[in-house]
Amino acid sequence: MEFNLLSQLLSQFGHLWHLLLPSPCLWCSLPVHGSSCQLCRCCQEALPQLPYQLCHFNLLWLPQVARGLKKPRFDALLSVSYYRQPYQHWLQRWKFQQDYGAGELLQQQFAAVLTQYKAQCHQLPEAIVYVPMHRARQRKRGFNQAELLAQIAAKVLDIPLLPLLQRTGRQQAQVGLSRKQRQANLRHAFTLPPQSAVPAYLALVDDVITTGATANELCRLLRRHGAMHISLWTVAVTLAD
Incomplete structure (x- = not known):
């Protein structure tokens, strides 16, 4: 019960922090759309697909x-x-x-x-x-x-x-x-x-x-x-x- 309450508080804090200071996209540096996101929607959609x-x-x-x-x-x-x-x-x-x-x-x-x-x-x-x-x-x-x-x-x-x-x-590193x-x-x-x-x-x-x-x-x-x-x-x- 205490763990769930702490998780909810941390999630709410992350959401509020994102509203005040959004994180930059790791590819284009524009603001992302959610506190758990690392990419903006445009960059996410532009990623190569297999x-x-x-x-x-x-x-x-x-x-x-x-x-x-x-x-x-x-x-x-x-x-x-x-x-x-x-x-x-x-x-x-x-x-x-x-x-x-x-x-x-x-x-x-x-x-x-x-x-x-x-x-x-x-x-x-x-x-x-x-x-x-x-x-x-x-x-x-x-x-x-x-x-x-x-x-x-x-x-x-x-x-x-x-x-x-x-x-x-x-062993030696495989790179190269x-x-x-x-x-x-x-x-x-x-x-x-x-x-x-x-x-x-x-x-x-x-x-x-x-x-x-x-x-x-x-x-x-x-x-x-x-x-x-x-x-x-x-x-x-x-x-x-």
């Missing part, structure tokens, strides 16, 4: 996506958008400059796509896992963006979140590496705790998929422990040149 009605919420069916992913070990791919502006800008702001406003916006967009997915798809995964980050790197950044996205997915879809995957060492360099960098990079119970139907969450090297390595590991069908969920997917 043709999910054509590919049935699996981007691997689109040639322009599949062409850039060599032998994917996952069965389906769901993303909010292509790795282009404005999502590229927001992802870089979130990951490398600790812009939590951009992070909240991306989590909102991710939740919106998953809500559509839930309404259209008949079978949801049994559990959600996410790409782990080395402890030292996570302490430096302050968060693991894949974990935060996975928490949003678990809440929206009411699916268990399993923190199964672990980093075995501090070629496909072969990414594959070599990821050898033996991940592990599962002994006797881990891995569900047959899983969703693997990351922020961006570029070549698919990280996702493929994790999918190999998960399949060795019993996973049969793996969906990869990301904010953005990089298209092949």
Whole structure:
């Protein structure tokens, strides 16, 4: 009862604060239309949309996506958008400059796509896992963006979140590496705790998929422990040149 009352008071305070001093849109800087919004209505409507009605919420069916992913070990791919502006800008702001406003916006967009997915798809995964980050790197950044996205997915879809995957060492960052360099960098990079119970139907969450090297390595590991069908969920997917 006290918690609900506090939530209502905070919501009313946020609404009043918005009326006095509206937040700027994270893309055009004009005032947004609600205290929980990160974009104005015009920018929200102008965001690029993926043709999910054509590919049935699996981007691997689109040639322009599949062409850039060599032998994917996952069965389906769901993303909010292509790795282009404005999502590229927001992802870089979130990951490398600790812009939590951009992070909240991306989590909102991710939740919106998953809500559509839930309404259209008949079978949801049994559990959600996410790409782990080395402890030292996570302490430096302050968060693991894949974990935060996975928490949003678990809440929206009411699916268990399993923190199964672990980093075995501090590998070189994948940014800027070629496909072969990414594959070599990821050898033996991940592990599962002994006797881990891995569900047959899983969703693997990351922020961006570029070549698919990280996702493929994790999918190999998960399949060795019993996973049969793996969906990869990301904010953005990089298209092949």
